[in-house]
Amino acid sequence: MLNKRVTLSGIDTYHLKVLSAKEMDNLFQKKLQGCKESREEIIAGNLRLVLSVLKQFHNRGENIDDLFQVGCVGLVKAVDNFDPSIGVKFSTYAVPMILGEIRRYLRDNNVIRVSRSLRKTAHKALQARERLAKTMGREPTIEEIAAALELPPEEVVQALDANFDPLSLHEAVFSDSTDPLYLMDEVRDVHNDSTSWMQKLLLKEALGKLSPREKEILHKRFFGGLTQVQVAAAMGISQAQVSRLEKGALKFIKSHMGNV
Incomplete structure (x- = not known):
């Protein structure tokens, strides 16, 4: 075309x-x-x-x-x-x-069109997840959330899948000379692994808790494809500051993800 x-x-x-x-x-x-x-x-x-x-x-x-x-x-x-x-x-x-x-x-522009029923199911699933997490003292599985809603697990996964913006889940977002850091370490199949959905929810929560500057740095680095030097120039700060803020943000995300 x-x-x-x-x-x-x-x-x-x-x-x-x-x-x-x-x-x-x-x-x-x-x-x-x-x-x-x-x-x-x-x-x-x-x-x-x-x-x-x-x-x-x-x-x-x-x-x-x-x-x-x-x-x-x-x-x-x-x-x-x-x-x-x-x-x-x-x-x-x-x-x-x-x-x-x-x-x-x-x-x-929400290219993935989400029906009202899916959004409603996703909203109920997120509410159920919060309730179950409080009573169980841990993150519930998709199966447990589905049981609480009296819905098939596949329907819950489909609703949650449609309700989230696309994210790059399998790329190494930071790598030094030793150990690369992945935002979604060890996620296997997002649609079939119930634990992975809890990881995705935690990831979204972690990103929401970052400062505006940290979010901007991660966005420029891993969605814009810029180097730390380029990010520093664009933001008017030093490369050392970019490196420190980036590592701090990724460390926080990794720590938050460790709750699963």
Whole structure:
């Protein structure tokens, strides 16, 4: 579908300009000196990056023009925040930001349409989970929640699954020279493992307890694909501060997840 499109949002994608590495370097130098025309040239010369990212979404039934516009927003942010001195290719920096912008748009606009009945079941399940946790002194299983609601466990899982925003659950979100840290360590099958749903609930709770700055750092690092140096530059703080806040947030999440 995408390859057959020539015009997206009024832009002729078939004749998009491609900038050489030398042209990019020169334009960024001019941009740093305050040249607005150079900024526009960089944006226009990198629209193909947006098209390359859109290929991941072309079979999902989304409005490709809308996604193209959203991807362009990510591209503009990348152009405005990119620092040529960090020694990273612009495309390496820009693609994760474009992808992150599109994913955020899809989440915020509730692409996964949830029926009222599913939302109602999910709400009841969360309430039952809180009640059972207080009386049992531990996190209840999906089977125990389902029994309390007199519903099949599969229906409870389906409702909870539909009620949560998509999260990246199986990626290593922090890694030093020894032990990588996963947000959802040892989660096997989210749909069939009842314990994993308790982990997911705890994860969401933990994320909600982080400070706005910690949330922003984790979002830029693991959804925006930025390095600590890039995050520091974007937020106006030092790389050491980013590292400290990131490690503290991940340590808190890991500790919170240990309650299961």
